[in-house]
Amino acid sequence: MNQIAYKTTSNFKITGLILTIGMLAFSSCERSSLSELVGEDDEIIDVVTYENTARAILDNACVECHNVNEQTAGVRLDAFEFAFIEADNGRMITRMTSTTNPMPPSGNLPDNLIEDIMDWIDDGILENEN
């Protein structure tokens, strides 16, 4: 009687162990294929810089009105040294997030682009990673 009870418990333990190993193997497999996908589709950026992120956004959304020939409101955003000033003094993000007086004047950019600029500022308003 005692021996049967012992055997039953031990079988449960082994079944449990096999299930656990199986689940661990499955989930780790799933995780690695997921990170491969992310790596393929979307470059993982550690530090957001002018060169790897902000420049493309400003060139697309701002530079047509804030460049060497057209320095609207005295603001230039067509090179790092000028973009730095507006990022550092807070006006860039104030106007990009303004609902009453947004930049660009045509309306706020998508949230993910505004967040990219916020990340750039949070990461120290760097030109590049060097």
Ligand code: HEC
């Ligand atoms: C279609 C033209 C146009 C575009 C595009 C544009 N701006 Fe402007 N910007 C203006 C004008 C006009 C003013 C001055 C009037 C005002 O402040 O609303 C201005 C003023 C500013 C100022 C000065 C605000 C202040 O406090 O004096 C900042 C900073 C600025 N823009 C940032 C940006 C940024 C950042 C972008 C892109 C996300 C951008 N602008 C895109 C036309 C533009």
